[in-house]
Amino acid sequence: MHPIDQLLAAVDRKACPIVVGLDPVLSRVPEFIRRAALKRYGNTLEAAAESLFRFNRGLLAALHRLIPAVKLQSACYELYGPEGLRVFHRTVALARKLKLLVIDDAKRNDIGHSAALYAGAHLGRSPLIEGFSRRPKADFLTVNPFLGSDTLSPFITECRRCDKGLFVLVRTSNPAAREYQEARIDNSPLYLKIAGDVQIWSAENTGTRGYGDIGAVVGATWPEEAALLRRTMPSVYCLVPGYGAQGGTADQAVSAFDADGYGALINSSREIIFAWQNPRYQTSPSDPSAYAEAAVKAAINMRDALLRSLKRAGKLPAGW
Amino acid sequence: MHPIDQLLAAVDRKACPIVVGLDPVLSRVPEFIRRAALKRYGNTLEAAAESLFRFNRGLLAALHRLIPAVKLQSACYELYGPEGLRVFHRTVALARKLKLLVIDDAKRNDIGHSAALYAGAHLGRSPLIEGFSRRPKADFLTVNPFLGSDTLSPFITECRRCDKGLFVLVRTSNPAAREYQEARIDNSPLYLKIAGDVQIWSAENTGTRGYGDIGAVVGATWPEEAALLRRTMPSVYCLVPGYGAQGGTADQAVSAFDADGYGALINSSREIIFAWQNPRYQTSPSDPSAYAEAAVKAAINMRDALLRSLKRAGKLPAGW
Numbered sequence: 139m140h141p142i143d144q145l146l147a148a149v150d151r152k153a154c155p156i157v158v159g160l161d162p163v164l165s166r167v168p169e170f171i172r173r174a175a176l177k178r179y180g181n182t183l184e185a186a187a188e189s190l191f192r193f194n195r196g197l198l199a200a201l202h203r204l205i206p207a208v209k210l211q212s213a214c215y216e217l218y219g220p221e222g223l224r225v226f227h228r229t230v231a232l233a234r235k236l237k238l239l240v241i242d243d244a245k246r247n248d249i250g251h252s253a254a255l256y257a258g259a260h261l262g263r264s265p266l267i268e269g270f271s272r273r274p275k276a277d278f279l280t281v282n283p284f285l286g287s288d289t290l291s292p293f294i295t296e297c298r299r300c301d302k303g304l305f306v307l308v309r310t311s312n313p314a315a316r317e318y319q320e321a322r323i324d325n326s327p328l329y330l331k332i333a334g335d336v337q338i339w340s341a342e343n344t345g346t347r348g349y350g351d352i353g354a355v356v357g358a359t360w361p362e363e364a365a366l367l368r369r370t371m372p373s374v375y376c377l378v379p380g381y382g383a384q385g386g387t388a389d390q391a392v393s394a395f396d397a398d399g400y401g402a403l404i405n406s407s408r409e410i411i412f413a414w415q416n417p418r419y420q421t422s423p424s425d426p427s428a429y430a431e432a433a434v435k436a437a438i439n440m441r442d443a444l445l446r447s448l449k450r451a452g453k454l455p456a457g458w
Numbered sequence: 459m460h461p462i463d464q465l466l467a468a469v470d471r472k473a474c475p476i477v478v479g480l481d482p483v484l485s486r487v488p489e490f491i492r493r494a495a496l497k498r499y500g501n502t503l504e505a506a507a508e509s510l511f512r513f514n515r516g517l518l519a520a521l522h523r524l525i526p527a528v529k530l531q532s533a534c535y536e537l538y539g540p541e542g543l544r545v546f547h548r549t550v551a552l553a554r555k556l557k558l559l560v561i562d563d564a565k566r567n568d569i570g571h572s573a574a575l576y577a578g579a580h581l582g583r584s585p586l587i588e589g590f591s592r593r594p595k596a597d598f599l600t601v602n603p604f605l606g607s608d609t610l611s612p613f614i615t616e617c618r619r620c621d622k623g624l625f626v627l628v629r630t631s632n633p634a635a636r637e638y639q640e641a642r643i644d645n646s647p648l649y650l651k652i653a654g655d656v657q658i659w660s661a662e663n664t665g666t667r668g669y670g671d672i673g674a675v676v677g678a679t680w681p682e683e684a685a686l687l688r689r690t691m692p693s694v695y696c697l698v699p700g701y702g703a704q705g706g707t708a709d710q711a712v713s714a715f716d717a718d719g720y721g722a723l724i725n726s727s728r729e730i731i732f733a734w735q736n737p738r739y740q741t742s743p744s745d746p747s748a749y750a751e752a753a754v755k756a757a758i759n760m761r762d763a764l765l766r767s768l769k770r771a772g773k774l775p776a777g778w
């Protein structure tokens with residue numbers, strides 16, 4: 139099944155256009171989890187990695203009925219080496235078992251030969267390791283376009299072999315995004331040129347509702363650009379980071395949606411998974427399920443704020 | 459010790475400005491190595507990963523007296539998951555034991571918070587895992603600048619905490635590099651703007667010979683741009699891919715060197731490590747050291763071609 143059709147089905151089923159970032163940081167994992175892992179594995183990388191996995195597992199159990207997708211920031215796992223990578227794969231496997239779509243946020247790229255290896259590593263079943271690996275892979279991968287279109291081709295090829303999708307960095311959410319992304323090509327900014335290319339690739343393989351398999355990352359912190367990009371890329375689903383912790387609001391995020399309230403998946407990570415540390419959610423330190431419940435409350439708050447903003451903008455999907 | 463001073467000392471000691479890419483591909487590892495690993499580990503990812511390590515070990519044993527540095531393409535290892543990552547670390551440890559400088563060619567980047575985690579994962583001893591990990595890290599990491607300067611800062615900070623260095627992608631060697639890298643800023647190409655920024659960062663922390671810790675990737679396939687970039691970035695050491703397999707010649711590569719024959723490290727990967735499959739080197743299939751000897755011959759050929767071109771250009775370092 140086309141990856142964006144899968145995503146749209148999940149978004150509609152849950153009436154929720156949110157993706158939660160499972161970006162665990164050891165020092166912010168509740169102490170009862172860390173203590174249990176230390177007891178079992180000693181003061182080792184295994185203990186650190188196991189803590190992250192148990193933290194994720196509790197979040198997935200609590201959140202999976204509410205949200206359509208999760209996003210895993212690769213850096214959070216790479217920090218713990220092979221043990222961290224194993225937790226990445228275990229989390230992907232569990233999320234897929236719970237029928238969540240999974241975005242591998244690794245922002246990879248390299249020249250063609252290496253790009254093909256990255257595509258195999260993160261999305262596909264590379265013929266190079268056929269027969270060896272049945273490792274669970276994500277449904278989508280984020281990629282960096284700086285090297286040029288010939289480095290994106292191997293990823294697109296792999297996607298079409300395995301019904302997977304990409305989110306290409308078009309406009310990132312950080313303050314200095316404009317420095318290089320607003321360089322000019324034919325009198326328009328570089329990010330618009332990349333957006334035009336993403337639209338072409340995406341239109342090559344659209345699902346039943348007109349959206350293609352090649353999406354774009356469009357920061358919520360740039361609402362005017364997001365509205366322009368929405369028009370430039372009618373076939374392109376947008377992954378929208380920068381909501382909440384990075385300053386993007388629900389009203390700003392709405393500009394990335396199409397007129398029917400689809401076409402954008404709004405990401406939040408720290409504000410949701412670390413909600414248990416936010417006084418607003420008043421969790422009890424003695425209750426082991428409190429951190430996951432706080433995450434659910436934060437996700438519901440975010441969803442409701444988005445739906446209100448969509449409604450105000452006249453974009454709330456019919457039937458939600 | 460300043461990372462570029464370390465590199466310069468090694469380059470001078472060996473009179474050789476080459477970095478060999480340890481980018482193993484399982485299907486091109488000699489059969490006797492693969493068979494031994496399969497025998498020990500069965501038809502598993504461990505066997506695949508072990509084959510890559512033994513291949514690397516043979517290459518390192520044969521090449522380490524000849525060359526100053528090796529570069530590991532992360533994608534080749536990520537393809538094999540946690541087992542592959544373990545081989546990456548074992549190879550880094552062995553290379554460092556043999557006094558080789560090591561470049562981690564992972565082309566990472568993300569927004570600030572995640573960039574700091576990547577810097578910890580690939581270069582430093584992140585305080586987040588202090589006490590856990592004594593994993594060997596590379597001396598240099600390649601990074602992608604597309605997201606903007608605020609995403610490079612965490613890497614630079616980590617470098618200065620640990621005496622490590624970066625190579626920032628400025629001009630890649632692939633055919634489509636120009637598509638986005640030649641967007642214009644103030645009427646000059648984006649890659650020159652990035653080069654200017656890299657020069658500023660590099661000049662903040664120069665070693666005894668005037669070169670700084672922040673280097674640049676400059677493709678050998680664009681010799682005119684390389685000459686311009688050499689002038690734009692007087693403090694910046696260049697990592698030059700694209701030699702050989704990608705079409706760059708010794709005469710082209712010479713434009714990345716300064717007037718004294720320093721300032722550039724020319725990379726070759728497949729042409730050296732898979733030289734045993736090149737009829738030119740006539741290896742015996744029954745001799746288990748033949749593949750490593752072929753790599754040595756290919757590396758010597760490449761070095762000699764470069765030194766001849768440097769000499770013709772009047773740039774051969776004194777005493778080489």
